[in-house]
Amino acid sequence: MPEWLAGNVIEFDDGDRKIVTVGGREVVVFRWGDQYHAYENECLHMGGPVGEGLILGKVEAVLGENKELLREEFSDKEIHLVCPWHGWEYDIETGACAGDRRRKLRRYETLEREGHLYVLG
Numbered sequence: 393m394p395e396w397l398a399g400n401v402i403e404f405d406d407g408d409r410k411i412v413t414v415g416g417r418e419v420v421v422f423r424w425g426d427q428y429h430a431y432e433n434e435c436l437h438m439g440g441p442v443g444e445g446l447i448l449g450k451v452e453a454v455l456g457e458n459k460e461l462l463r464e465e466f467s468d469k470e471i472h473l474v475c476p477w478h479g480w481e482y483d484i485e486t487g488a489c490a491g492d493r494r495r496k497l498r499r500y501e502t503l504e505r506e507g508h509l510y511v512l513g
């Protein structure tokens with residue numbers, strides 16, 4: 393499988409991202425914690441540059457005893473990538489669309505070797 397150089401691993405601090413070209417397609421590569429994630433930079437809605445969007449915790453409702461809404465909080469367990477065009481959200485760890493988890497961003501495998509990060513495609 394072809395390997396596409398994304399850069400040196402020291403260029404990626406936690407939360408950093410970079411957009412690279414893989415086989416003629418734009419791919420966004422993230423470092424999130426100790427892992428790298430790579431997705432095609434094309435939103436499933438209308439093709440927006442999803443990789444350029446905000447990264448936020450999933451908004452979760454906190455309910456009271458009678459199921460009334462007390463407040464909303466940002467999750468620190470599920471993190472979303474938010475498309476800058478119309479706000480569709482994707483789980484940064486799986487690429488799954490928050491509105492329909494059967495639909496996912498196209499994912500690419502990554503490989504760390506000798507201080508370099510590659511996207512396989």
Ligand code: FES
Pocket residue numbers: 435436437438439440441442475476477478479480
């Ligand atoms: S193109 Fe991404 S939300 Fe519309």
